[in-house]
Amino acid sequence: MELTIKDLDVSFIQGDREAHALRGINLTVGKGEIHSLVGESGSGKTVTSTCIMGLLPSPPVRINKGEIFLDDINLLSLSEEDQRKIRGMKIAMVFQEPAKYLNPTLKIGVQITESLILHLGMSKTAAEEKALDILTTVGLGGGKRILHSYPHELSGGMKQRAMIAIAISCNPLFLIADEPTTALDVTLQEQILELIMDLRNKLSMGTLFISHDLRVVHDISDRISVIYAGKIVENSSKTELFAHPMHPYSRLLLKSIPDAEKRGTRLVTIPGKVPDAENIPPGCAFHPRCPFAEDICKIEEPEMKEYQEGHSAACHFCGTGKIQ
């Protein structure tokens, strides 16, 4: 299934404060595509995904404008009941903080099987069989122990995998994975990434993949979008982005990756910090931290422009050769 987000604009309203979390997100994830969303912490990745799921609590959230299409279904205009039928079945999400998003009082087994029983109409025993299968595919093969464990009895990584198991249990057509591998060791990371690619191949499942681990992103993505302060600033195929990042932010990001080789040296960082969603700087939101910023950046907000086939960025100076 293809996912299209058009000009999504979302705020959090807390009394008289307004945090402008998303400022016009445009994004398309094609059928069977693995699309990564990278960006600084607090830039709006989770808000975007939760919004796709239709799970942003309102209040305090206000969707100012925008549309989200799954193929030709306008998700935001669906009735609550229709949304429910889509969720879990057609579109599923792995939440970033499994500790918080798992029900502390239900066994993992129950949390996996309940959607199997509900959506696929399985019997309890069949669902449990299936759950064991799924757990094995996410590397939780430990027999029935996991099935009968409560979340607090699992390690961070185990919870994360349980979360993944829940999401993929009903073979969704579209998956949102919000940092699904942060708590996993490399072996497991590999396994999970393979699993996602597998599902893509088998079910042509589209995936919106969110991660900070650029290595992982590099391994798995077809395309990548870079988000900064609630706005997509660069969108490109994987190879293009890693080879020729355009936006200054993307470039700096790639430079910060730690490595054993850099041992003893200071890691590269981007000076300054992510703008506060209540207080987005005018013009290009990145300008206070941008080494190439000029006066125009403070006033005018750059548009997304396609500079090469399938590679667009939002910067006044892209393609000018000014950015090295």
Added chain:
Amino acid sequence: FASGKTESKPLNFALSGNPDTLDPQGTSGTLTFQVDKSIYDTLTEPNEKGVIVPALAESWDVSKNSLVWTFHLRKGVKFHNGDPLTSADVKATFERIVDKKTGSPNKKAFDVIKSIETPDDLTVVFTLGKPYAPFLASISSGWGAILPKSLIDTGHDFASEPVGTGPYKMTEWVRDSKIVLTKNNDYWMKGYPKINQIIMNIIPESSVQIQGLLSGQLDIVYMVSKDNVPLLQKSPDITLTKNLTSLIMVMAINCSRPPFNNVKVRQALNYAIDKQKVLDTAYSGGKVIGTFMDYGNAYYKDFTSLYPYNPEKAKQLLKEAGVGKDTVIKMYLPQNYPPHVKAGEMYQDMLSKVGLNVKIQMVDWSTWISDVYRGSKFDLTVIGHTGKLDPNGTLSGYGKGKYVQWYNDEAASLIEKAAETMGYKKRKAIYDKVLGIMAEQVPFVYVGSSYRTSGIRKNVTGFRMTPNLDTFDFRWTEFK
């Protein structure tokens, strides 16, 4: 129901509480005697008017010196267990009540018996230690119920399985729910009782009793509060009967505590209270009395004119005695008797109107008995004394303290003398004196004897109360 045989229909009766025990000798609870009245018989019994008439004893003689009482038993009377009634049963019964092990609260009434002889099966001879006028009354009271010797000997549990000679046998007792009485076909009064079965439903809530009566689920409610009378009067199916009880409603005064050790203050209290109003409002109406004797009693003497309602007089007396607002007076009310509580509230209001500072304190019944009644730890309290068949039962002990802490040698010795005096006239003369002293000295505020209103379905006739004992008599009751 109309077509069925009325006799087979049980009579539904409302009882306000569960008797603690049905052993007639081991208690002083009115509820016990009310139930036992239908199960047991006494040698002699008071009729509706309070006159003592033959029951199990067909006749009796008293010796000249009033010490030897001979009773001739009725022939062919049978206990519920089949035993025939003999003089041995009577002897065993009275020996049981004076036996310490029985722990009867009214043992003293029978302690005058020096010996009991049984010359033959149907004759019992009591020999008393001293002349004792109230003896016949004692024998006619609930405590005088005759029990079968065979069961006394085996230590039968009379408390929960009563066996007597009465018109009804107890066939079922679900505590706190119902007592079922079934007709004794061998009852000595031929043709009586009329009704086959009486169900005494234990219903503590008076409004439920009233509704039960109105809707026909109950046939007799023997105690209808005055507030409910209008409601029942409206119903065409119900007759209301009003009887004067033998109760002596009082506000008791602790005569040894200041300011009540001053007779003027006690008199002031008597002036300050509008007795008829209290009777009409808190109790179910009644007759005002002026001394310590129930209105219907043969020994009653009228002293009501002594202290009419006169708040001005009360104020004046209090002023003379120097009692004002600064004297805090505590009135203890027994919490389990709502009418007394209500009366107490009215007294409080009336007394405060003459300038007294009265504080009410509720107490539970056990505390009342032990602290207030036995311990005399009170200033004022409200209670009703049950009238007795014999005035001695009512008056003995007064003048020598009792809970009101009233000491009056003259009254005390007169009361003792009257107990040993035979003959109504002689005794009446002595008691008139005693009652006069009490009326004047006012250890109590005498309020009155209250009415009891019973509600009976129109198709039921012949329900009788024995006012002096406050018991019911179902022997003549029948469905029309």
Added chain:
Amino acid sequence: MKLFLFILKRFFRLVLTILIISTIIFFVIRVIPGDPALVVAGIDASNAEIQAIRVKLGTDVPVAVQYVRWMKKLVRFDFGTSLISNQPVMTLIKQRFPLTFSLALLGIFLGILIAIPLGVLSAVHRWSLWDYFGMVYSQLGMAIPSFWLGIILLLLFSVKFPIFPLFGSGSIKNLFLPAIALGFARAAVILRLTRASMVDELSKEYIITARAKGLTEKMIHYKHALKNALIPVVTVTGIQFGYMLGGAIIIEQVFSLPGLGRLFLFAIYQRDFPLIQGGVVFIAVIFSFTNFLVDMFYSFLNPKIRIS
């Protein structure tokens, strides 16, 4: 073996509870004013007669001796004999228990049946019509005295429309109205707690996960949130159930039911020592038992809580 030890430990705790409570109660009721002999004797008895009654009741000996006697009996599970009615305390309690138990069970069942769904609805639709209904209901439930409700119920369903008997006992029909009257008030309390607890739970993130799975709102509320929300509800329901098993005095009075409440109430009024002692020990056992069940239930509701 472990299970055996566990049960043994629990049993030991129960015995300890009984021991402590029976000792406290024993001395308390002998220190407070009131004497059963005086109650039996009434107001006309003489001192000699009262003393005789004390001898008969066994309250004439020093308190210490009485205490030893009672303890000796207690270890043989003998609660003694009622001073007033002369019946074994055990028998009296046994007679009353079935009724009280059925009434409590029915009452709490009705209470839960009303309260939980209404509480959940109120929490889910906060400050909506459901919530107002829930609020009004719970205010009424708390402010309407049970005698009032009882009498109104009787007037309606036993007099006006004689569906249920006005008085009497023995059949299930007699229990229906009192159970409603009991459940009505209990429901008010359970409802309030359910609402508060649910509001708390529904604000947690795992609810979002449940939604993301596409579960129906019903499943989310009842399967996910409610289970987490139930702990304070279970606590209070357990205590209320315990109370009800000790008898519901006013309800029993209004509906003329021979339940434990009236038995114990009169025992207290009459200072029927063995019966009070037996009653209190009985209630203590009930509370220990229901609270044990409640504790067990906790660890079912929230696996992080372990019973040690």
Added chain:
Amino acid sequence: MNKGTIQNLFFKAAVLFVILLGVTALAAPLIAPYNPTAQDISIRFTAPGLHHLLGTDNFGRDLFSRIIFGTKAALIVGIVSTSIAVFLGMIIGLWAGLGSPLTDSVLMLLMDSLLSFPTILLAITVVSFFGYGLVQVMIAIGVIFSPVFARIVRAEALIIKTESFVEASRSLGTPVLKRIFIHIIPNLLAKVIVQGTITFALAIVIEASLSYLGLGTQPPTPSWGLMLKDAKDYLIQAPWMAVYPGLALAFTVFSFNIIGDVLSEKLNPRVLK
């Protein structure tokens, strides 16, 4: 109107009502049209009307005045008893929930014992040891209700103590007592508040039962609980005797409940307003 404003409206109305109650309690003699204890048998059971706004009772006393004068007792009994119960219950519940299993066992045993002690017996005991009076009744009611709070608090504490923010606080070196105050109590307060508002209502009603045993307000002093109790005998002929004190109680409890609800929601920053 959105939920927030409705909620606020209710909250403000409730606060206003409670303030009104407070004022009524203090200024009762100025507001009440009649002497609340003066009897006038000739006008007993007057239905509500012009002269007697809410009618009269079985002694002809003005119900409106009695309700006004009863406010003070109701508020004091409700607030003080509930506070005592909450205080005792909190201490015991926290101690049991956070202490060793042995402490827990011992304290819960104590609570079970207290629960099995019949209210009436407790009242008689209190009277015989500490005498008659309103203070005693408030303590007695507080003690009676404390096990409920203890159990609620304990149950919640058992959960909260396993949260890692409590552990974090431990490693930050926060002393136990302070940790309890800043981490444990705020997270269980919502439930305590709700139970508190419930207890408030029950306390007022129970006070009536205890008054009948000699504890608490004694007649003729007006008390809502006692008025309700007195009304029992006249339900059919004078229903207003029960209705109005009942309504007064209901509204008061209602206000406290709303305040409790809103407060407990405000205490939870995550509940979306």
Added chain:
Amino acid sequence: MRDILELRNVTKSFAGHGILPSKRTVYKAVNNVSFTIQKDTIFGLVGESGCGKTTLARSILLLDPPTEGEILYNNIPLTGLSRKKLLPYRMKMQIVFQDPHSALNPKMSIYKSMREGLVNRHYPKARIKERIEELLELVGITPSHMHRFPHEFSGGQKQRIVIARALSMEPELLVLDEPVSNLDVSIQAQIINLLLDLKGKISLTYLFISHDLNLVSYLCDRIGVMSRGRVVELADTEDIMSNPVHPYTLKLFSSSPGKMGTDTGRKGHPVNPPEGYSFSETRNTGKDTFSLVSFKNSHMVGCYEK
């Protein structure tokens, strides 16, 4: 150099669930672990998910005391100290929890959460607010957000707040349980730099738990590899990187994803265990014969006695 921390045979077992204790089974999450951490070094702990790293960390801080074994801090045994005596040591050891969300009291604004530790340290009252602002700034959180509640922050923001809080205690030993897993590389770099800077300024020891082998090898002086509750290899970073011995370590290092074109050539080759030992339990003797033995100097490897 001095050892700041020594673990002696630390074991932590959990009872399984089941309402009745009799039904609970015992699960050893940490099994007989012994090692030391030297002062002013960074000790890395890696291992598969669920191998017991977090459990071990919690045991070290005695948040959940170990079932068996001893923990020595500056040669003082901590296990068995009374709560009061433990307090000063507690404050010198801080932990950044893996799950930042539950480490913050949901009913407390982050300002209050941060203040708690400072107040405990008797930090001058007047300067507390300033200090909190400083710390938040340091980890890249807008100080003006400090009156917000935890749920109003993104995952990474919370993680940084928790780090800031731990730093506010100026600890001697800081246990970091995957402290940067939710952070983007730039902020990750910022935090890592911060940690290194601090270490340069004051005496600080880190126990760093992570899955990111690149990061661990960049940062740590010595690395411990855990598997199924046991430490299976323990060596200086260079040694372990160049010459992983234990089969599990080998597997771990060879499967590192995201070579991003440049293969660092970390692929090891199978090595034989020391004489008389084996990597797998050959026969079930019923005895625990597992121990860490020296492979080369300070390079230790865990194997079973043959």
